[in-house]
Structure formats: C-alpha cells, structure tokens
Amino acid sequence: MKFFDLLSIIAENLSRRKARVALTAIGVVIGTAAIVVLVSLGVGLQSFATEQLGGIGDLTQIQVFPNFGGDAGGGPGRPVVVAGGSGGPPPTQKLITDQSLKDFRAIPGVVSVVPRDYVQGYAQLIFGRLEGGGSLIGVGIHDLTELGMEAKDGTLLLDRNTAVIGINVPLNFYDPKQRPGQPAPPPPELLGQQIKVILNKTASDGTPVRKTLQIRVVGIIVETRSEPDFSMYLPIEDVVAMNEWFLGKRVNRAKDGYNQTIVKVASVDKALEITDQITAMGYQAFTPQQFVQGINNFFIVLQAVFGGVGAIALLVAAIGIANTMTMAILERTREIGLMKAVGATNRDVLSIFLGEAAGIGFVGGLGGVAIGWVLSLAVNQLALAWLESQAAEGGGQVPTVAVYTPPWLAIFALVFATVIGLLSGLYPALRAATLVPVTALKYE
Secondary structure (H helix, E strand, O other), X not given: OOHHHHHHHHHHHHHHOHHHHHHHHHHHHHHHHHHHHHHHHHHHHHHHHHHHHHHHOOOOEEEEEOEOOOOOOXXXXXXXXXXXXXXXXXXXXXXXXXXXXXXXXXXXXXXXXXEEEEOOOEEEEEEOOEEEOOEEEEEOOOEHHHHOOOEEEEOOEOOOOEEEEOOOHHHHOEOOOOOOOOOOOOOOOOOOOEEEEEEEEEOOOOOEEEEEEEEEEEEEEOOOOOHHHHEEXXXXXXXXXXXXXHHOOOOOHHHHOOOEEEEEEOOHHHHHXXXXXXXXXXXXXXXXXXXXXXXXXXXXXXXXXHHHHHHHHHHHHHHHHHHHHHHHHHHOHHHHHHHHHOOXXXXXXXXXXXXXXXXXXXXXXXXXXXXXXXXXXXXXXXXHHHHHHHHHHHOOOOOOOOOOOOHHHHHHHHHHHHHHHHHHOHHHHHHHXXXXXXHHHHOO
16 A cells, blocks of 8 residues: 555544544643643753853863862862972872873863962052952963953953953942041942052061052953952962962972862863863862753753653543544444455554554644643743743843743654554554454444
C-alpha cells in the first residue's frame, strides 16, 4: 500500500467518527497543553534566575587563590597578608608565584592571567576638602578591557600613578568638617583629577608615619553591580611599592606569592574544566560558572518534574485512545475481514490502525501545543506585570521573561503526543491485524 493511499484511508476513517475522535483527542490536548505550560514555566524560571545571577561576575573568569592548607587562612575573599619570616612555606601550602602564572598560561583555553594585589595597610583618599575610601586593587595588566570591563568615561588604560575607578567610588567621599544640619556635598567629579593617597602606619617606636602619593583618575567603569563598582584599580607596581613601604621590606614573590590571580578563559564552556585543572594543581579556584551550573542543574530537574506531571495527564489520555481503538476494531471486525479477503495483508491492517491512533495523538498534540503556547503567553504577561509591581515597591531588577516556550519544547510535545497515540493503538492494531478473515466476516 502506498504511503499517500494509507494517509487517505486513515483520514477517511477518522472523519467517520468525528465526535468520538474529538472527545478522545481532547484528553491528548489537555495533557500536551499541561506539558507545554509547565515546562515553559520551568524554562522561564531558569531564564529569570540566570538574569538575576548576571551580576555575580564574568563567567569566563576564574579566581585563583593560594592554598594555605588546614586553618592557615587565605582562600576566596580573604586576601593574604604577607607575614615575612625566614622560613619557607609549609609543605601543605601552595603559593601563587611567577612560575604559577606561567603554568596557568600554559593551560589550553586560557586567554590571559592577571595577578592582583591588595594594599596591606590603611590608605586614605583626599580630594580637595573631601575624604573618602575604597578598595585599592593592583592589577598586573595594562588594559582593563581584557577583564571584560567597559569604560563609562575616560579610558581603561593603566600607567604608573594612574587609577581607574568604579562608578560608586565618588559616593564614598564626604566632608569631615561638615556641620550638623549642613547639606552634604555632591559626589565629586574625579575623572581627570588628582587624588591624594595618604598611607598611614606606626613606626617601631610607636610614632605615626605618613606618606602621600598623587594618583590621577583616568577612567570610570560602567556599572557592573559587583566588585568594580566600589574599587579603584591601579597598576600592580604601584600597589607593590605601597606594600613594601608598609612592610619595610621588598616583596619576594617566591616566598610571599600573590594574593590572587584572575585566569580568563576563551569560553564559558571551558571555565569549569580549567577550574578543576587549577584545583588539581593545588590551588584554590572559583568561577561564577559554578553557581550558574548548579542553578541550571536544579532547573533541569524542575523541568523534568513539571514535564512528568503533564505526562501523567497525557498517559491518562492514552488509555482513552486505546479504548477508542478497541471499540473501533469491534465495530469494524467485518470490515477488517473484507479487507483481508480482497488482498490486504496483516501489515496493511496494522498500518491503518496504528496510523489512526497516531493521528488522534497528532491532532490532540497539535491542539495542545497551540493552547499551551497561548496560555504560556498569558501567564508570562501576568507574571511580568506582578514582578514589575514588586520591583517598583521593593527595588530590584525587572525580568524580561517569566514563562518562555522554546521551539524545541513545541516540537517535542507534538512528537511525544503522536508517539503516545501510536503506542496506545499498538495492542488494538495487533489484534486487528491477526484476525482470521473467515472469522471476521462471520462476526456479528
């Protein structure tokens, strides 16, 4: 039997019992729509969570810290304070030395390696009559765009005695001589201006010692909602010179190491793999991609659960398809016998009844996908309106999507409904195909 002849027979048989087919297909419509809506909700929640995590940092960056072993200190978020001493590090320690930087650069997929250093003492910022503070960070890189930063104003190129600041650094400046009731001065315009950096320490005899440096602000970083917004980036050589003044000795990277290193990889897909490699080398490594991966794994499970709930409704509909096909065989037993008498094979009969069952699943799946897509759009608009009102009251970022139906979901739901219909009609179709023609013709 030719394929198009088979389709014609299937369509004709289904049209003979429109009411029964429609009622059976409604169950498939409900199940398919449930799958589309629930999984779309899971996909939308994943997208919303990913948007909210957008401010945790560049996903292609890996933060590497020295490993001090046991309770020796250090680790992510805890800059190392150089303690000096004549002895080398204990065997359990793994410092980030110049050789470490070479080893990181040799890892396939690494784009750049940027050592960082922190000011290990009290540094006061002065601009005119205003005083301020901020996180002074030395970076071993000339162009901050290599770390994924963007310039709001000025440039991101660092030279000696220059600094690039975050957008919120001017907000930290205040007038120490401001009187009660006097309005606070506006945040200063620091771009292109000289800032005094006053270093303070106590000498061995207890007397205070100060050192004044002049730093020119050459650029302001676009808001990132993370560390750069509150930081002042300087060349690492300037920060090393400050630390050597605080410590009263030269910094020896072979003994003291670097506080932290940023390893930038070529793509997000490589971040976790390279993080594991660096950890295996004995260092402490962290990437924001680990958070995103954990969130994605959670939502994949959530989508599977939501899809399973919808699949239960579809499986219930499958029982209706099996029942409809069984009744159709009982009603058309003599017709089946006649078909076989005029030359139809078991395969032809099997194909017809399987096609009818799959047709019911396909029609129901098509309707379910359409209804599910419309419902998803409606729920998305309602959810966005509610989230926008919540953000207006309590602040926060407004998501761009709350419920999203990806194209693959619509295709999957349609194919799944068709396959469910096909499987539901398998047993009735086998019964029809194995009927003995003489017995079928005698059936009343």
